[in-house]
Amino acid sequence: xxxxxxxxxxxxxxxxxxxxxxxxxxxxxxxxxxxxxxxxxxxxxxxxxxxxxxxxxxxxxxxxxxxxxxxxxxxxxxxxxxxxxxxxxxxxxxxxxxxxxxxxxxxxxxxxxxxxxxxxxxxxxxxxxxxxxxxxxxxxxxxxxxxxx
Numbered sequence: 001x002x003x004x005x006x007x008x009x010x011x012x013x014x015x016x017x018x019x020x021x022x023x024x025x026x027x028x029x030x031x032x033x034x035x036x037x038x039x040x041x042x043x044x045x046x047x048x049x050x051x052x053x054x055x056x057x058x059x060x061x062x063x064x065x066x067x068x069x070x071x072x073x074x075x076x077x078x079x080x081x082x083x084x085x086x087x088x089x090x091x092x093x094x095x096x097x098x099x100x101x102x103x104x105x106x107x108x109x110x111x112x113x114x115x116x117x118x119x120x121x122x123x124x125x126x127x128x129x130x131x132x133x134x135x136x137x138x139x140x141x142x143x144x145x146x147x148x149x
Contacts, residue, residue: 056083070096097135102142
């Protein structure tokens with residue numbers, strides 16, 4: 001394959017990828033409880049209970065993000081992501097009570113943030129069949145950086 005054809009194929013690929021990302025972000029914005037402008041979320045990402053999430057302006061969420069939110073009886077927002085925040089690839093956020101990520105925060109790839117855990121009171125019952133802990137609010141303040149590991 002000559003160099004010009006390869007360059008053309010790469011350019012077309014880049015354009016299609018950008019269009020796909022914009023369409024995916026538009027779809028996700030329709031699902032999110034409250035969403036600011038210029039959301040950039042990459043495919044694939046999994047979001048449970050999107051109505052319980054508030055995302056600020058100019059947020060960038062990389063591919064394979066997983067947001068596991070647990071709705072409460074009041075339908076409160078349990079996951080808040082501030083303006084100008086970057087969330088890396090394979091991030092996992094599990095919010096039962098409240099996880100709040102401030103503005104201008106940068107979180108690296110493969111980070112787990114959870115405001116609750118699994119109960120292990122009865123060794124005769126598998127953990128998956130035991131309830132979750134009550135949970136407690138987590139706040140990541142403006143300008144924070146959380147690295148890998």
